Amino acid sequence: MPVNALIIRALLQYYTYYGNGFLVESPTGSGRQMTLYEVAEEIAQRLGRIFVRCQDGQRPVYGNSRKFQEDPHWRDHVSFYEYFHGDTGAGLGASHQTGWTGLVAGAMHLFATTTPEQALELGKMAAFTEIPLREREAKAAAVSGGNEKQYGNLSPLNIEYRGEIDVELRVSQSKGLGSERAPFAVAS
Numbered sequence: 001m002p003v004n005a006l007i008i009r010a011l012l013q014y015y016t017y018y019g020n021g022f023l024v025e026s027p028t029g030s031g032r033q034m035t036l037y038e039v040a041e042e043i044a045q046r047l048g049r050i051f052v053r054c055q056d057g058q059r060p061v062y063g064n065s066r067k068f069q070e071d072p073h074w075r076d077h078v079s080f081y082e083y084f085h086g087d088t089g090a091g092l093g094a095s096h097q098t099g100w101t102g103l104v105a106g107a108m109h110l111f112a113t114t115t116p117e118q119a120l121e122l123g124k125m126a127a128f129t130e131i132p133l134r135e136r137e138a139k140a141a142a143v144s145g146g147n148e149k150q151y152g153n154l155s156p157l158n159i160e161y162r163g164e165i166d167v168e169l170r171v172s173q174s175k176g177l178g179s180e181r182a183p184f185a186v187a188s
Contacts, residue, residue: 001100004047008107011040016123020116037116044107050089051078051104063090 014022015036023033026042034042050060061078062068063085069075080101081091113130122129 001047001103004043005100005103005107008040008043011036011043012119015040015116016119019120035116037119041111044104044111047104048108050084060089061091063088 018036020035023035024039026032026034026039053059058069059075059078061081061084067074068079079091079095081095082093082101084091110127114126118129119126
């Protein structure tokens with residue numbers, strides 16, 4: 001997970017410099033051209049799909065474990081594993097790890113509340129500036145082509161905030177650490 005987070009961060013940082021004019025083929029060999037923002041978003045969505053139910057009702061994170069896949073007392077309690085199988089996404093190692101795996105939730109939230117235009121305009125501050133609900137809904141429709149099922153439960157429309165969120169962000173202004181527009185280059 002930490003390498004995935006670093007790749008996402010780097011792609012977003014390069015996106016704020018190169019913008020929409022720089023396209024890469026993703027996935028390799030597909031013929032599909034994407035901006036660096038879209039590639040970062042795709043990686044975040046793939047990581048998120050490890051934890052959400054597929055069309056068959058199974059969560060990839062639980063692999064072939066019938067207890068966690070089918071038992072009503074366990075199936076909705078998602079575990080955050082230490083490692084993941086590269087092909088299936090099944091969780092491996094300790095199942096009480098939330099450190100690096102918790103970055104998946106942050107990545108899902110980031111892309112649900114930020115637009116590419118916002119990332120270009122605000123740079124690193126885009127990660128701390130949420131877009132209004134109507135814009136998130138429009139983004140979800142654009143990403144899924146109007147069909148939220150294409151991306152499972154990762155549509156920004158399915159992310160809800162319950163209750164009040166009280167967050168205080170402390171951002172220090174560091175000089176000489178690169179571009180002021182670089183996303184996530186924030187010291188606390």
